[in-house]
Amino acid sequence: MIRTGARSRFVQICSIVPLRILLCTLLCPLFCTFFDYSQAQAATKEKRNVAMILFRGETPSEQGFRETLAAAAEYDVQFTTFDAAQSKERLQEIIAGLDTLQYDMIYAFGTMAAQVALAKIKDTPIIFNVVQRPIEANVAATWEHSGNNATGASNMVSMESAFKTLALVLNIRKLAFVYNENDPAPRYQRADVEKIRKKFGFKVIDVTVQNTADIPEALKLIVNSKVDAVMFPSDSFIKANANDIMETLNKHRIPTIAIIPEMVRENEALMSLGPDYYELGQLAAFNALQVFGGKHPSDVPIQTVPSLKISINLKTADMLGVNVPLQLLSLSTIIR
């Protein structure tokens, strides 16, 4: 009652015409100043065009890249996306047909896209992302100075950390390592696994595939080898065929470990031990901002994520009878 009375008095006072005019006179300049400020902000933002060349569609790393650049106060970034849909030929066509004059920067996802882009584009800055071994893949000369028009973020992970984490969940003596021979990145991970194999006391069975027709034979080899677990490196071909692969391996109760985190959520792999792709996208964007700011890509060091992201699929763990220790829960992303 009291509130209603007070409100009606306020309305009565405001209905007095001269007072309304006074209020408008005071508030209008305030609104105008704010509007002008917002417009000025937009006008002062420098426009930048980025061509995003993807190899296997959108991943969380692109989301991280876009969101970080969109949040930058100095730039108004426009993105144009090209997806090669996992075809090397399509990738080459995209890059060959790219009018680099239209773009201030080229974003390339994966080792293959980065290599092809670097071979064709020499005068536009390239920001690569999810490139496992930039030095070995000839994408950069060193981690500090690429020596060319590229910089970016690497998804390199410490295999020792990965296996230490894995030892909390599984006891592995025989490990199948499945990868596409045509992709350069998994070979580097295979070499890393070989280095720590003796320390952790396990044997590696190499299972290579080149096309989808090879997959049934590869799965047969894994099942017959009676392995304790299967490891999938960061490999776009494997990711694209992960549903069929995981279905068979889960049916045979063989634990699967992936480096690509989405394989746990989307394809029901048991666990992933790799970098957070969203964080990788953010790191690549930080490098992009430095290049926008005037630095030469060669002078911007390549970024790596400081720690592993652990994802565990609890449903798969239950299916396989794998016990997930509680202490891992506080560090992991759990998929149920």
Place this chain on the structure above:
Amino acid sequence: MTLQAYLASVSSLEILMWLRGIIPVVLIVVVGVVIGRWDQSRNQRTLDKLTQQIFLPCLIFSSLHRHPFDLKEIAQIGTAATLLTVGITLLSFLLMGAARKQQETNFLPTIFMSSASLLLPLAFILFGNQGLAKAIYFYLFMLLLTHTLGSFLTEGKVTWRQFLKIPSLYTALLGMVCAAVTLPIPAAFEELAWLSEKGIDLTGLGALPLLIISFGYPLGRIPLADVLKGVPGALIRIVGAPVFAFMLIYLYRQSGWLNFEKGYDILGFIDQRTTEAIIVISAAMPSSHHTLRLDASGNPTVSQRDAATVLASTLGAMVTLCVVFFFTAAFIFFD
């Protein structure tokens, strides 16, 4: 962070995982109780013998040879086990000294927790091999304390010979040596070594349900009517000991012996948190039924009051363990 925020940080997932661990254990204990009541031929001695001489030594070797050997970790757990035991002994004398004078109790069920039968399976289910290995260290120290302090309290002497006859001691030593020294295995024998290892692992896993059954086995023979007599001892065991353990963890952190900084080595961080969790959960375990030796040894030297302490602490632990876990999850795993 406030207490409310701490408690809120424990998600339903942690509670779910805890229940997934505790419910099967409780069910197997019940199976043990039922077997104990129905088994008229008294086969517990055979069950204990099999568990103690074959399955448990295999479990201990299987766990320790895979766990990185770390003297600091052993020292942390050993010190905690010793301080806890000494602390609870003093507390028992202080609060229940009169009962001891009347020869109603020898305090053993209050001082010594079930560090093998219940702790090892629970540690494995909840914390995997990392937790199991730490729980094994705790168990080994408790064995030593049982045959020194425990024997002294009951018999007035230390029973070294009995202690040195325990097979688990030697498999533990072997496991630690294998973990500390990488033994070169010729490639031709690698497969054979792994198969032998799998055999030991499998036998060791068999120890887990057997240990829980052997925990439940004598419980069914303790008269429920006596349970009230055991309440004071049980309270010290299942409430006093975990509170003491939390204080100990606090002191460890304050002194810097257990580092709470996350730092770069996240795996080192969770390893230390697991050590803390194992110390607290070990302290919260109900009384050890081995201190009673009701049926297995045929030497029922313990009082009704001590037997009642075992029963009361087991029944009470179903509630207190849940509370302790909740606080462990909130204070230890979530900063």
